[in-house]
């Protein structure tokens with residue numbers, strides 16, 4: 815199993831299995847496409863997403879990294895924003911989730927527990 819070295823914003827250089835890396839290809843409706851890699855740090859478990867040149871992406875994929883492709887339309891907000899989600903966006907998200915999305919509701923319960931929400 816191939817091992818790769820990646821940079822965690824908190825821990826610095828870390829090593830993880832290539833299968834723990836995901837190459838993300840973003841096709842923009844306007845402007846050049848973008849290639850990034852996503853890791854979950856094996857030390858602190860934080861997920862980070864960083865730019866990746868196409869040659870490095872090929873090597874990662876050849877070593878076992880997963881891939882995700884995203885096509886952005888003019889109506890798609892950028893997935894790379896770093897500002898906090900707003901209350902209005904939370905309300906919009908809430909409206910998009912159906913009662914059958916049990917995994918998402920369980921995730922909300924976990925987050926609410928972490929923040930001491932009494933509900």
Ligand SMILES: [Zn+2]
Pocket residue numbers: 822823824825826855856857858859860
């Ligand atoms: Zn880390």
